[in-house]
Every structure is written in structure tokens, then in C-alpha cells.
Amino acid sequence: MNVLLVGRGGREHSIAMKLYESEQVDQLYAAPGNGGISDIAVCTDLDEMDIDGLLTFAVEKAIDLTIVGPENPLVAGIADKFHKAGMRIFAPTKQAAMLEGSKRYAKEFMQKYGIPTASYASFTHAADAKAYISQIGVPVVVKADGLAGGKGVVVAHAIDEAYRAVERFLAADHNQGSTSSIVIEECLEGPELSLMAFVHGSNVYPMLPARDYKRAFDHDKGPNTGGMGAYAPVEDVSAETLERITNTVLQKAADGMKKEGHPFTGILYAGLMMTEEGPKVIEFNARFGDPETEVVLPLLKNDLLQVLLDVLDGKDPQLSWEPKHCAGVVLASAGYPEAYEKGILLPDLTPEDSVIIVHAGTRITADGLVSDGGRVLLAGSRGDTLTEAINGVYGWLERRHIQPERFFYRRDIGQIVLAEDSAV
Numbered sequence: 001m002n003v004l005l006v007g008r009g010g011r012e013h014s015i016a017m018k019l020y021e022s023e024q025v026d027q028l029y030a031a032p033g034n035g036g037i038s039d040i041a042v043c044t045d046l047d048e049m050d051i052d053g054l055l056t057f058a059v060e061k062a063i064d065l066t067i068v069g070p071e072n073p074l075v076a077g078i079a080d081k082f083h084k085a086g087m088r089i090f091a092p093t094k095q096a097a098m099l100e101g102s103k104r105y106a107k108e109f110m111q112k113y114g115i116p117t118a119s120y121a122s123f124t125h126a127a128d129a130k131a132y133i134s135q136i137g138v139p140v141v142v143k144a145d146g147l148a149g150g151k152g153v154v155v156a157h158a159i160d161e162a163y164r165a166v167e168r169f170l171a172a173d174h175n176q177g178s179t180s181s182i183v184i185e186e187c188l189e190g191p192e193l194s195l196m197a198f199v200h201g202s203n204v205y206p207m208l209p210a211r212d213y214k215r216a217f218d219h220d221k222g223p224n225t226g227g228m229g230a231y232a233p234v235e236d237v238s239a240e241t242l243e244r245i246t247n248t249v250l251q252k253a254a255d256g257m258k259k260e261g262h263p264f265t266g267i268l269y270a271g272l273m274m275t276e277e278g279p280k281v282i283e284f285n286a287r288f289g290d291p292e293t294e295v296v297l298p299l300l301k302n303d304l305l306q307v308l309l310d311v312l313d314g315k316d317p318q319l320s321w322e323p324k325h326c327a328g329v330v331l332a333s334a335g336y337p338e339a340y341e342k343g344i345l346l347p348d349l350t351p352e353d354s355v356i357i358v359h360a361g362t363r364i365t366a367d368g369l370v371s372d373g374g375r376v377l378l379a380g381s382r383g384d385t386l387t388e389a390i391n392g393v394y395g396w397l398e399r400r401h402i403q404p405e406r407f408f409y410r411r412d413i414g415q416i417v418l419a420e421d422s423a424v
């Protein structure tokens with residue numbers, strides 16, 4: 001079979017590595033891919049958002065299945081276009097992707113179907129939003145409605161900080177010419193958890209739970225990032241709780257979307273907070289999480305292509321997992337998530353022992369492999385215990401002798417940290 005993978009990050013390299021193991025994949029194409037993906041797939045220089053270009057390419061290369069990594073093309077309707085052309089794609093339609101594409105839509109949907117989440121109100125006018133904030137007080141969470149690439153949420157501990165977020169998000173929306181909307185949420189407390197599932201209509205097949213680390217620095221300090229590390233499975237959450245999340249969140253969401261007339265096909269990702277009142281949804285994503293995917297897929301025993309085909313055919317893919325642990329630590333460019341330099345020569349990336357190197361922002365040049373993004377790569381490792389997996393990653397990273405003026409990584413991946421500071 002010919003497969004096309006859309007995307008260029010660590011998530012996509014991880015998916016590509018898994019597909020590379022499949023005997024059913026004859027040719028794997030990636031658009032646009034990265035310095036790691038190009039080792040195992042034919043990369044084509046098409047942007048993720050060039051949906052017409054991707055469709056033409058898929059038809060030309062007789063692609064049997066297209067897999068989409070990032071959210072933007074989903075929300076832009078890549079699945080709808082492929083369906084119309086009779087091409088198979090494992091992705092939600094534009095309407096189904098609204099679960100991720102609009103925080104307001106997701107909140108209204110959760111309320112309608114009784115899915116546990118933080119209480120909220122949504123606003124289009126700054127004055128109303130501020131009046132509401134002054135009434136409920138801080139801490140409070142302010143969220144931009146649309147896709148914001150991880151920059152659309154502020155957990156405010158002071159009223160004026162919340163006000164500033166209101167102004168900023170509404171102004172940004174105005175600038176883009178879209179309907180401005182913000183969501184104001186009750187601030188929840190507790191450890192976070194990510195649970196992803198393969199979904200097709202009412203069929204829901206959960207993966208292993210994962211925990212990711214979004215803040216730039218140790219102990220959850222510093223600005224939010226695309227993710228600085230992750231591990232799976234999450235042992236402080238019982239099998240019973242996972243079943244409860246599957247039933248009260250994932251299954252309810254799948255059933256609800258079907259009732260809405262927008263059945264969901266693809267990866268449904270629930271970001272959860274384990275509060276004293278039980279698990280509550282922070283957000284839904286309509287695709288594989290990054291970097292969760294990089295620590296979950298290495299534990300999947302099944303052939304990933306077969307899983308996706310089975311799910312699309314309405315068959316139970318019979319997911320089976322290694323009884324192991326996987327941890328991943330992101331190596332980022334100094335300065336990330338603010339300004340950083342690109343094109344810096346990377347250290348020797350030969351994997352040792354059980355270490356898996358997942359490329360995120362890398363590029364091959366005549367001089368060798370260089371950095372090409374804020375998040376450069378993820379070093380992952382499997383182990384019989386989480387400690388073993390963590391030690392495997394940090395041992396490898398220490399032997400790289402990373403120069404702090406070039407790259408950095410968090411040293412506390414694997415520990416439980418509770419978010420406290422505001423995310424600006």
C-alpha cells in the first residue's frame with residue numbers, strides 16, 4: 001500500500017517509524033517531512049496547508065491512505081476534500097475537528113452531553129468578559145476560541161492579568177478578521193493526563209495514557225511550549241479511572257458527535273485534569289498529541305497501518321501494548337519558545353541501547369544535520385520501569401555534552417509537577 005503522511009514534527013517522525021515497521025506499507029510519502037522522516041520516507045516539498053496540492057499528489061501517487069498529523073489542515077477541511085475526491089484519509093471532517101478548532105464549540109458540546117469539564121462562560125465583548133471575571137475572581141483561565149498553537153491560554157492569578165488576556169485574545173481575533181470569542185473557565189487543580197483514542201463513529205479504542213510537560217523549564221516554570229517531554233503509561237491513574245474516562249469522556253464525545261450529525265473519525269485526544277471531584281476535560285484535540293505520540297506508539301505492538309484500516313472498516317483493531325514504559329525528553333533550541341537560532345550543527349545522534357531519536361525540527365545539509373526549529377528532537381527510551389526509561393534518556397543526553405548556549409532540555413521529565421504559575 002502507498003501511504004501519505006502529512007506533517008513535519010516529532011509526532012510525524014514517530015508515526016513514520018511505526019509505519020516503516022509495517023510489511024503492508026510499500027511506499028511511504030511525507031509532506032513535507034523533516035531530516036529524520038526523510039531517512040525512511042520519500043519527502044515531498046508540499047506544505048501541510050496546501051490541501052489541493054496534497055490531494056493532487058495523493059491521486060498521482062495512487063495513495064491508499066493519507067494520515068494527517070497537525071490540526072490546521074483538519075480544521076481547514078482536508079478530510080472533506082479527500083472524501084469528495086474518493087480518497088481514503090484517516091482524519092476528522094472540518095465539522096468534527098471543531099472539537100479542537102473552537103474551544104467555545106467544545107465547551108458547549110461538553111455541556112450538552114454531560115461530559116465533565118470546568119464551568120465556563122463565553123464572550124465576544126471585553127467589557128462583559130471583565131465584568132464576569134471581577135464577579136468570579138481569580139485564579140481564572142482565559143482562552144482564545146480558535147487554534148492558537150499553544151499560545152491561546154492564560155491561567156491568571158491576578159485580575160489585571162486576566163483582563164490583559166481578554167484584551168489580547170479579542171484583539172488578535174479582530175486582526176485575523178474572524179468572529180472574536182473567548183472562553184473564561186474555572187481554574188482546576190490536579191495532575192494532568194492525556195488519553196488518546198482511535199475513533200470511528202461510535203467505535204472508541206483508547207491508547208495508553210500519557211503525561212506531557214508543556215512548560216519550558218523544570219518544575220513547570222517558564223512559558224508554555226509545544227511540549228518538552230512526556231511519558232507513558234501513567235501509573236498514578238488506576239485502570240478503573242481510565243475506564244471511567246473512556247466511558248464518560250471519549251465514548252460520550254464520539255456518541256455526541258454522531259448525534260450532532262458530525263461523526264468523528266480519527267484520533268480523539270482528551271486533555272484531562274485529575275481533580276478531587278474526578279477527571280475533568282481541559283480540552284479536546286482532533287489528532288495525535290505531540291509529544292505524547294512519541295512515547296505511546298513505541299509501546300504499541302500492532303501494525304499501525306492495520307489498526308487504522310481496521311478502525312475505518314468498523315473492525316476492532318485489537319490493540320495490544322508492550323508491558324513496558326516509555327519516556328521522552330525534548331531537546332530544544334536555546335531561547336525557545338521565544339526567538340532562537342536555526343541551522344546549528346547537531347551533536348552526534350547515534351542511538352545507544354534502547355534510545356529512540358525522534359526528529360522534530362531538523363534538516364540535512366551538506367555539513368550534516370542541523371537544527372531547523374524550536375523543538376529539535378525528542379530522545380525516547382523504553383524500559384521495564386519508568387525509572388529505567390528515564391535513566392536511559394538522560395544517560396544518552398548527558399553523553400551528548402549539550403552546550404547550554406545552543407540547546408536545552410528539562411531535567412524533571414517523569415516527576416509529577418502541578419502547574420502553579422500563570423501561562424502567558
Ligand SMILES: Nc1ncnc2c1ncn2[C@@H]1O[C@H](COP(=O)(O)OP(=O)(O)O)[C@@H](O)[C@H]1O
Nearest residue numbers: 118141150151153185186187188271282283419
Ligand atoms: N480550567 C483550567 N484550569 C487550570 N489549568 C488549565 C485550565 N485550562 C487549561 N489549563 C492549563 O493550560 C494548558 C493549556 O490549555 P489547553 O486548553 O490544553 O490549551 P492548548 O493546548 O490549546 O494551548 C493546560 O495544559 C493546563 O495546564
Ligand SMILES: [Mg+2]
Nearest residue numbers: 271282283285
Ligand atoms: Mg492542551
